[in-house]
Amino acid sequence: MIVVRDAVMGFDMPDEQLSARAIFDVTIAHLKSDFAEIIDSDAIVAAS
């Protein structure tokens, strides 16, 4: 699986006092370490 980092949006969890950035960064780190290749959309456009 390839995740296009800058084409993924995320939000905060105010009830848990978690920022959107914190949630997003942990999610991407989890995916990167175990499952996915993480790229930005420019890489796809440049490759096409």
Added chain:
Amino acid sequence: MEQALVIIDMQMLMQHRLDAGRDHVHGDAPAKIAALAAEFRRAGQRVIHVRHSDPDPTSPMHLGSPAQQVMPCAEALDDEPIFVKTTSSPFASTGMEKYLRDNGIGTLVVTGAVEVFASIPQFELDRTSALG
């Protein structure tokens, strides 16, 4: 094996959150997704749509509700598959796994919206077990 672009949960609930000023990352993701979809279509590659629907009629994501409608960036063309899930993972509640197998799609290029360990991580966990 083919690759396909997957657009997950880009529904008006997300736009409503942006409009309300909720803390977010990648507010420009809708434009990037639209550009990627155009690029995949131009290259003759598939674009797959995954949308969420809550069976609870009181939920803002109930099928047909304003928040459940698709964002303009994620509108599907007539020949593109749309999988409407009622769980966090499309593999648990749609026919997407069969579609991927039937069409020889081995690489998913994932875009969309993520909430903690919801759609995207579960997407891959399920895919790993389902497709091997």
